[in-house]
Amino acid sequence: MHETTTDTDNVKTEAVRHLKECLKLTSINRFLTATYDEEAKNLERQIFNAVHQMTRIGLNDRERREINAIWFTFVGLSAQNIRHLEICSITDFNSLFGITNQELRSLADRGRLDVETKRKLLQSTVILQNHWNALQQGPQKREPTEIPPGPSTPAILTPNSQPLTVPQLSVTGVKMIQSSSMGFGTTPKSPKTSSRLVHAIPHKWHRSTKFRFNGDAVCHFCQRPLGFGFLNAWEKCRSCKWKVHTQCKGRVGDSCGLTPDHLRFLFDKLIQENNGGMWKDPQSVPGSRSMNEPAFQFPDAAIDSSSSTNSSAPSTPALPNIIGGNTSSLTAPYRSERRFLFPDTESYSVHGSRLPILVISEGDHPTSSEIQEESVYQARVAEDEAATSSGAGNIESEGTIVGNQDSVGSQEVEAEAAPNPDVVDKFNKRADGGFTWERHAWNMSTIRGPNAQASWNEVTIQFESIEFNRQAPIIGRGRFGKVLRGFHYGDVAVKVYDMNHISDESKRAEEFKVEVSAYKNTRHDNIALFLGYFMSEDKYGMVMSLSRGNQSLYTMLHVVREKLDLATTRKIAQQICQGVSYLHTKKILHKDLRTKNILIESKSKVVITDFGILSMKRLAHPRRTYGYMTSKFWASYISPELAMSLRTDFDEYESDDLPFTEQSDVYAFGTVWFEMLTGSMPFAKDHPHRVIHAKSLGIRACLPNVKCTQEMKELLASCWNTNPRDRPTFTDISSKLTSLPKKQRVNRSPSFPVMMKSYESTF
Numbered sequence: 001m002h003e004t005t006t007d008t009d010n011v012k013t014e015a016v017r018h019l020k021e022c023l024k025l026t027s028i029n030r031f032l033t034a035t036y037d038e039e040a041k042n043l044e045r046q047i048f049n050a051v052h053q054m055t056r057i058g059l060n061d062r063e064r065r066e067i068n069a070i071w072f073t074f075v076g077l078s079a080q081n082i083r084h085l086e087i088c089s090i091t092d093f094n095s096l097f098g099i100t101n102q103e104l105r106s107l108a109d110r111g112r113l114d115v116e117t118k119r120k121l122l123q124s125t126v127i128l129q130n131h132w133n134a135l136q137q138g139p140q141k142r143e144p145t146e147i148p149p150g151p152s153t154p155a156i157l158t159p160n161s162q163p164l165t166v167p168q169l170s171v172t173g174v175k176m177i178q179s180s181s182m183g184f185g186t187t188p189k190s191p192k193t194s195s196r197l198v199h200a201i202p203h204k205w206h207r208s209t210k211f212r213f214n215g216d217a218v219c220h221f222c223q224r225p226l227g228f229g230f231l232n233a234w235e236k237c238r239s240c241k242w243k244v245h246t247q248c249k250g251r252v253g254d255s256c257g258l259t260p261d262h263l264r265f266l267f268d269k270l271i272q273e274n275n276g277g278m279w280k281d282p283q284s285v286p287g288s289r290s291m292n293e294p295a296f297q298f299p300d301a302a303i304d305s306s307s308s309t310n311s312s313a314p315s316t317p318a319l320p321n322i323i324g325g326n327t328s329s330l331t332a333p334y335r336s337e338r339r340f341l342f343p344d345t346e347s348y349s350v351h352g353s354r355l356p357i358l359v360i361s362e363g364d365h366p367t368s369s370e371i372q373e374e375s376v377y378q379a380r381v382a383e384d385e386a387a388t389s390s391g392a393g394n395i396e397s398e399g400t401i402v403g404n405q406d407s408v409g410s411q412e413v414e415a416e417a418a419p420n421p422d423v424v425d426k427f428n429k430r431a432d433g434g435f436t437w438e439r440h441a442w443n444m445s446t447i448r449g450p451n452a453q454a455s456w457n458e459v460t461i462q463f464e465s466i467e468f469n470r471q472a473p474i475i476g477r478g479r480f481g482k483v484l485r486g487f488h489y490g491d492v493a494v495k496v497y498d499m500n501h502i503s504d505e506s507k508r509a510e511e512f513k514v515e516v517s518a519y520k521n522t523r524h525d526n527i528a529l530f531l532g533y534f535m536s537e538d539k540y541g542m543v544m545s546l547s548r549g550n551q552s553l554y555t556m557l558h559v560v561r562e563k564l565d566l567a568t569t570r571k572i573a574q575q576i577c578q579g580v581s582y583l584h585t586k587k588i589l590h591k592d593l594r595t596k597n598i599l600i601e602s603k604s605k606v607v608i609t610d611f612g613i614l615s616m617k618r619l620a621h622p623r624r625t626y627g628y629m630t631s632k633f634w635a636s637y638i639s640p641e642l643a644m645s646l647r648t649d650f651d652e653y654e655s656d657d658l659p660f661t662e663q664s665d666v667y668a669f670g671t672v673w674f675e676m677l678t679g680s681m682p683f684a685k686d687h688p689h690r691v692i693h694a695k696s697l698g699i700r701a702c703l704p705n706v707k708c709t710q711e712m713k714e715l716l717a718s719c720w721n722t723n724p725r726d727r728p729t730f731t732d733i734s735s736k737l738t739s740l741p742k743k744q745r746v747n748r749s750p751s752f753p754v755m756m757k758s759y760e761s762t763f
């Protein structure tokens, strides 16, 4: 057994060394030249065989990342570029192949890759995937001129390196290839299992003899201008509309396939037809949209300059064979979730690693039996403590339990060190999903400065010094803990956090401090007042001012079903904006803005709570194989980019988090605004799994027929913009709210028939 492990390790080490050696043999520039000679071709083959071998030796996540990084370094990406792609979940080749060229370009733009590096990245990815597909399809499938022959380097034999069998079906001239496993180190699926059919449609290259003007268009392969004139320097595929230089043609592979964009478009259409009431954004109505525009416009996706405006096929280049494959062992983040899946052909369990299943956590609100249980428990604790203590734990007044003042415990908490700078660094990094906050994001004097310890001590409250209301100690239970009613120099809400998501108990205190750091320096009228935190043995939590209104905006809208008038809606929305805008200026992201986390203090005041706590680590606990346990309707609040980042293979030790940003908070505000306008939840009746799927396709919830002004709808549309950069800031929203008409405009009915403009058409 031990020997087998060592053998496998040796094989891996040998394979990595081999890959590195191959990469040393040439430079990416030579390798990307369009007119490459026989020697270059051989080198290319060697590299790709080495890469391909790497993927068949049962690599774990870390190793896959390493190989990915080696490859990207070879392509010319800096460590920062690689990190950016990793944050965008491009952590291995499967994830790289899972995105379209257009999306990769968009990611490169977001990561500010320079033009040359971006070109290399795009070009090398196309080549890599062509080789990959060729190797996956086995020797019998290869075509001598277009696709490189088999390995020219000695194959590395591994337990998983059996040749792949790729049955072919021929359907009306279109090659339908039974997809083989593209999993790293996984056994290929038997063709009898529910593998997907992947279309592999050969390009139909066409040279026009007409004079062609293509000033701005670039070659889809090498990203260089196509040029113009009578010279047939480039060709166009009639099926997928790819335009490439003639000399690049040989390297783009021979499958234009059904592109992901085609498939998304179809799916989009199907959903629309089934739903009936799709948001009638002219951009998203299939009938009115040119196929050139992909059904789902990836956030920030630049419109391809080479798009033909009147053509009937997408301009997005095809990345063949990306749909199929056994993904059970893959990192299949971000893009792979967005691959088109025929929902009725395979059960979720097969695709679990692509599209997480959201399971609603129980216990949104305590049941009466829970309250009773908690009361009995609190009473018992109090009795025990009263019996054993030296008098400090007496029951002082009717209905109030006074905890035991454990002096050792207090000293321990007093002696708690300030958070480790590395942990704070990590938090700063993950605070916005990887885009580094400035280092002065946190008040240095309180976190790292010489007064850090004193500052933490100032906000430490001994859990034992809090008195709990014995009759009704529990206010509510949430996904990550419970809220108790207490007394600490006045009525307080005590939020006790569950820290089980950190399996290493010795790290819980550190992690918890990082989480509550966000609260320490907040002082705003619309932000729940943080009074202190406590950490003792297995108790982690914070003490906050008790919201007097006794209800959240969620309860008000969806349980009590109170109808909000325009003035109240505006007032509440303004206050939310002010509160979150304040957090953003303090470089704190809310990450979990929901009506449940907006507490109604009085008719004229709301306070925001639960900010900065949500993280992938929390979400991923308790671990589920194919998804997450979330709060009810959580999926309705997450922005499309967050939905696309959800992956099922999250590991507690990864530093990555969901890419929360100020814009994702704005999206969540959009949902809150929707709820206030309509009194209902967007996607209320849909299964959360379907909601994230819809979001990843860029579908927005249908706006029911509500009476509200055009400006209000526009505000909603802008917050829900698929492209995060097009969403307003909270300051913008605030000023829009101020300029909203004070009264609902009265629509007088005309005395003659008019063409009524549908409310949806305003979007």
Ligand SMILES: Nc1ncnc2c1ncn2[C@@H]1O[C@H](COP(=O)(O)OP(=O)(O)OP(=O)(O)O)[C@@H](O)[C@H]1O
Pocket: 364, 475, 476, 477, 478, 479, 480, 481, 482, 483, 493, 528, 544, 545, 546, 547, 548, 550, 551, 552, 596, 597, 599, 609, 610, 631, 632
């Ligand atoms: N400061 C507070 N004052 C009064 N009640 C509060 C306070 N903070 C939270 N609550 C109430 O405590 C209950 C539990 O809150 P918690 O934040 O744990 O979960 P939640 O937001 O309701 O649910 P989840 O976050 O799991 O969807 C809620 O009913 C909430 O309104």
